Amino acid sequence: MTRLLQVRSLDKRFGGLHVTRNVSFSLAEGERLALIGPNGAGKTTLVNQISGVLRPDSGAIHLRGEDVTRQPQAGRVRAGLARTFQITTLAPHFPVQRQIELALFERERLTWRAWRGIDRYPALQAEAQELLARFGLRRHAATPTQDLAYGEQRLIEMALALALRPKVLLLDEPMAGVPKGDGARLLEALGALPRELGVLLVEHDMDLVFRFATRILVLAEGAMLADGTPEQIRRDPKVRAAYLGN
Amino acid sequence: MNTMTLLRARLEKAGDASAPRCAPPWRAPLATFAIGLAACTLLPEHAGLLTRVFIMAMFVLSLDLAVGVAGLATLGHAALFGVGAYAAGIFALKVMPDPLVGLAIGVAAGALLAFASGAFLLRYQGFTFLMLTVAVAQIVLSLAQKARDWTGGDDGLSGFSVSPLLGRFAFDLEGRVAALYALAVLVVAFYMLRRLVDSPFGLAVRGIHENRARMAALGTPVYARLLVLYTVAGAVAGAAGALSAQTTAVVGLDSLSFALSAEALVMLILGGAGRLAGALVGATVFTLLHHTAASINPYHWLSVVGILLMLVVLVPPAKVWPWLRSRLGAKA
Numbered sequence: 346m347t348r349l350l351q352v353r354s355l356d357k358r359f360g361g362l363h364v365t366r367n368v369s370f371s372l373a374e375g376e377r378l379a380l381i382g383p384n385g386a387g388k389t390t391l392v393n394q395i396s397g398v399l400r401p402d403s404g405a406i407h408l409r410g411e412d413v414t415r416q417p418q419a420g421r422v423r424a425g426l427a428r429t430f431q432i433t434t435l436a437p438h439f440p441v442q443r444q445i446e447l448a449l450f451e452r453e454r455l456t457w458r459a460w461r462g463i464d465r466y467p468a469l470q471a472e473a474q475e476l477l478a479r480f481g482l483r484r485h486a487a488t489p490t491q492d493l494a495y496g497e498q499r500l501i502e503m504a505l506a507l508a509l510r511p512k513v514l515l516l517d518e519p520m521a522g523v524p525k526g527d528g529a530r531l532l533e534a535l536g537a538l539p540r541e542l543g544v545l546l547v548e549h550d551m552d553l554v555f556r557f558a559t560r561i562l563v564l565a566e567g568a569m570l571a572d573g574t575p576e577q578i579r580r581d582p583k584v585r586a587a588y589l590g591n
Numbered sequence: 592m593n594t595m596t597l598l599r600a601r602l603e604k605a606g607d608a609s610a611p612r613c614a615p616p617w618r619a620p621l622a623t624f625a626i627g628l629a630a631c632t633l634l635p636e637h638a639g640l641l642t643r644v645f646i647m648a649m650f651v652l653s654l655d656l657a658v659g660v661a662g663l664a665t666l667g668h669a670a671l672f673g674v675g676a677y678a679a680g681i682f683a684l685k686v687m688p689d690p691l692v693g694l695a696i697g698v699a700a701g702a703l704l705a706f707a708s709g710a711f712l713l714r715y716q717g718f719t720f721l722m723l724t725v726a727v728a729q730i731v732l733s734l735a736q737k738a739r740d741w742t743g744g745d746d747g748l749s750g751f752s753v754s755p756l757l758g759r760f761a762f763d764l765e766g767r768v769a770a771l772y773a774l775a776v777l778v779v780a781f782y783m784l785r786r787l788v789d790s791p792f793g794l795a796v797r798g799i800h801e802n803r804a805r806m807a808a809l810g811t812p813v814y815a816r817l818l819v820l821y822t823v824a825g826a827v828a829g830a831a832g833a834l835s836a837q838t839t840a841v842v843g844l845d846s847l848s849f850a851l852s853a854e855a856l857v858m859l860i861l862g863g864a865g866r867l868a869g870a871l872v873g874a875t876v877f878t879l880l881h882h883t884a885a886s887i888n889p890y891h892w893l894s895v896v897g898i899l900l901m902l903v904v905l906v907p908p909a910k911v912w913p914w915l916r917s918r919l920g921a922k923a
Contacts, residue, residue, distance in 0.1 A: 396808065398807075417812075418807045418808060419810045419812045422808070422809065430808070434804050435801075435802060435805055436797075436801030436802050436805060439798070440611035443794065446794065447795065447809060450791040450794060450795065451810050456791045456792055456794070456795035457791075457819075458790055458791050458792055459790045459791075459793065460787070461790060462789045462790060463790065463791055463793075464613050464789075483609075486610050487610060505809065509809065509810065
């Protein structure tokens with residue numbers, strides 16, 4: 346197994362608030378790693394540092410062997426990292442297919458081209474439609490994104506990340522705000538993720554976490570509380586006290 | 592062709608119907624050209640006014656690129672117009688009178704100022720960006736005021752003339768060549784911007800307008816894309832300024848003024864931002880209204896514009912169209 350993502354001694358403060366305390370972990374090819382912890386444990390802050398939205402005060406982040414600690418987001422995406430957002434972050438007025446095309450044009454590094462029309466890239470259009478079909482959104486191709494149900498917008502979040510053909514995928518609470526009944530398609534999409542992809546999943550839904558993850562990290566007050574298999578985590582007395590309860 | 596392939600072809604067509612499509616890039620510019628040409632032919636005595644319309648349309652087009660397409664709310668756009676006007680005027684005065692070379696100089700000046708100021712401005716967003724665009728425009732204005740030897744200061748820049756277009760068509764007193772020249776440049780610029788907006792680059796910039804965080808997460812170099820877009824907007828504004836200098840043979844400090852920036856923004860809101868064609872409509876309506884209202888009552892025309900602006904802002908176009916349609920439908 347090759348290491349896709351390696352995080353070493355990451356540390357971050359917001360003024361007096363110590364949000365990330367000496368966090369280290371690694372993610373291997375094909376691994377399904379879940380990051381759990383109580384509200385305010387610093388999970389999203391950690392995801393933001395890995396994806397390049399925030400810069401850590403100290404520590405290092407390596408993506409497929411390359412040090413990306415000082416790289417902006419664009420560089421990390423090129424190195425094979427994609428993420429979704431806890432709060433749906435899409436272009437609300439774009440037709441759904443255009444939304445997907447944004448990711449495809451970016452992946453193919455075509456967005457400096459300013460002459461040929463976007464309709465004149467048939468291969469990318471076909472790929473966008475194929476991707477929409479895979480997520481059951483084909484009939485919404487021309488629908489403005491904001492008119493879709495919330496659960497479907499969460500699917501688009503995931504489709505956008507996959508459109509980039511990443512090696513490492515950060516999923517920040519993909520199920521957040523989705524009504525229980527509408528979660529089936531998202532679960533299906535999670536199950537159908539490419540096998541070799543390394544996935545870091547931040548999630549509050551413990552059923553999902555214990556079903557999906559091959560390894561679990563527990564974060565509390567910015568520090569790593571535990572790192573182990575679902576079985577080890579379930580039995581860990583510290584985790585039970587801090588988070589899982591009895 | 593057997594039935595299967597026929598059926599498949601039909602199915603694929605049906606599939607395409609649900610896909611979003613862009614309008615062909617030549618359609619709106621061609622229509623603009625036809626309308627502009629018709630206006631020039633039918634109203635030769637108003638050539639001066641039409642020239643003004645074409646120039647303002649081009650300037651508002653540039654503003655729409657920044658405000659409507661990229662979401663960069665600016666109140667300092669006149670700086671780019673004025674610098675193009677002064678560059679073209681000074682070039683005609685000191686170097687050579689050829690209009691097309693002068694136009695190129697105006698384009699370059701606008702692009703250069705946009706690139707240099709944008710490199711600083713685009714690090715900021717929202718109100719900070721807005722206030723800084725005002726500041727940059729004020730700096731350019733006061734520099735133009737101080738550099739009297741070059742710009743003529745408060746008296747304005749004059750005394751330059753422009754040689755015949757392509758060496759053949761002299762700028763006549765009635766301004767017919769000037770109007771056609773301005774129209775031609777406007778149509779070419781409109782066509783190029785139409786293509787730009789519906790290109791992958793334009794899609795990415797519109798994506799940045801919609802959601803910056805999303806585009807950054809997709810790996811778009813947001814700052815670099817916006818800088819290129821702002822430079823293009825500067826080039827178009829500079830071209831509009833150069834046309835203004837060449838067709839009126841005078842450049843005043845008002846071409847750099849805050850009032851011009853604000854007026855252009857009113858025109859853009861009037862026509863509707865973000866679709867380019869709206870910029871042309873808004874600039875035309877506003878300029879014609881300005882002209883007629885000012886000739887009917889030179890003291891109160893501004894209040895007409897004020898009332899119009901209030902109407903435009905308070906009554907959303909989404910409500911006007913259905914209302915108008917039902918009215919027309921009821922009559923028919």
